[in-house]
Amino acid sequence: MTGAIVIAEVENREKWPSETPGSTSVNGRTQLGCLAGVELLGMSVSARLIQTLAGTKTIADVSVVRDRRLPVFDLTHDPDVVIHATSDVWGVARDQLRDQRHRGLDPVLIIRAGAYTECDLDDLVRFHYRGGEAVTCVCDDQGALDFWVVNPHIASGDDDLRTMLENAEACYRIQGYVNRLDSWWELRRLVIDGLTLRCLFWPQGREVRPGVWMAEGAQLERGARIVAPGFIGRDVTISDQCLITRCTNVENGSHVDYGTVVEDSSVLAGTYIGIGLDLSHSVAHGTHLAHLDHDVMLEITDPMVVRPMRGKHWRVAGISPPWPIGNQRKSRAGNRKPSGNT
């Protein structure tokens, strides 16, 4: 039987919107582990990966090693999947590899959450056995992906796991769909490919009419119109006279207010889009807007235009909220007048 270890880490993290005041270019590669944690078409890439691994019959055990610094997000609802939150991601991953070796699992898949890949796991494992190497790396046309097959008996447990993986000699060329998800363009491409069914990144919802998916609790007010293909996530409100068109996805808990047109854009979870706007070719996230045509990332401080919705949706999106939750609670409590007789 095969084992699997999924690593979600923040290493090489480039500036994430909540850390970038003013505007920056969106041209840079976006942090690896973060976009994989962002909910897209109802579920994040990381969650889909874990779900796929947990649902594969030949995989007996799935361990998730999550960097403690990553915001908490829903990786999985599968009770059999154990999530280890740690600051030493690679150390814990090495321990998990040893543990899976002791339990007789061979080979072990090690995947760093980041790229979205569709891979024939049986073919990959066969290729790994035929090669006889300790580590086989999965590659696509652009080079190595953070996806390895490890023979835990041959691989020395004392070596640095990361170095061992990076020195893999065998390379398996992936045949299926790959999206490295390292930029906002890639994120949009994945959404478009998912909505147009070019890959297996299917929307998590009910197809209410051809090409239009709506998740539970989504509210579409009278006069709002969705042009296929499109996705409306859980507890989303689309107000009157809105138009959602050209492969747009509005994720969990967002609100598109009266008369706004959203075209070829992604509204990430927990985002409010104001009244009478024209949002096109963009990714909106809380107070931030990445415009892909103009190649610019804006921080919009005007809450009438865009703002984060308060609530649990930020956690689900896998992105840190731009406000310090703890401090805000404290300040509210501090301002509260003392109750009772004085």
Place this chain on the structure above:
Amino acid sequence: MWSSGPVVVMQVPEHFTRRKTHDFVQELRGFIESKRPRIVLDCSQVRAIDSAGVQALLHCLEETLKRDGDLKLASLSAEAEVILELTRVARIFETFSTSDEAVRSFDAISPADFPHQAPTYRAAFETLRALKETS
């Protein structure tokens, strides 16, 4: 700010937000209230505009048009362009890639420069009326 003949070119501040709009509009007011004002706003430095900034731009345009003048935008930064598109305001303004181009655009003959003369279709209406009367 510099003046180019009858056309006034003014730099929009980097952060064109609620705090800056009042001073900006006050500074521009003298030019707006002149006869047929011709104003070019250079937006090359703009990094952030909020709804107050957008409102200020619209106010200036409205006041300029009231006085038979025009207000044009030039050298829009990507940030300014995104916000103006997002708020559906971009289509209202005439925009140019450089301030010089915007200034030169005022030199083109405007409808106001034409002498008032009788419309050319008056004769056609008179012929039509005559035809109706005879029928």
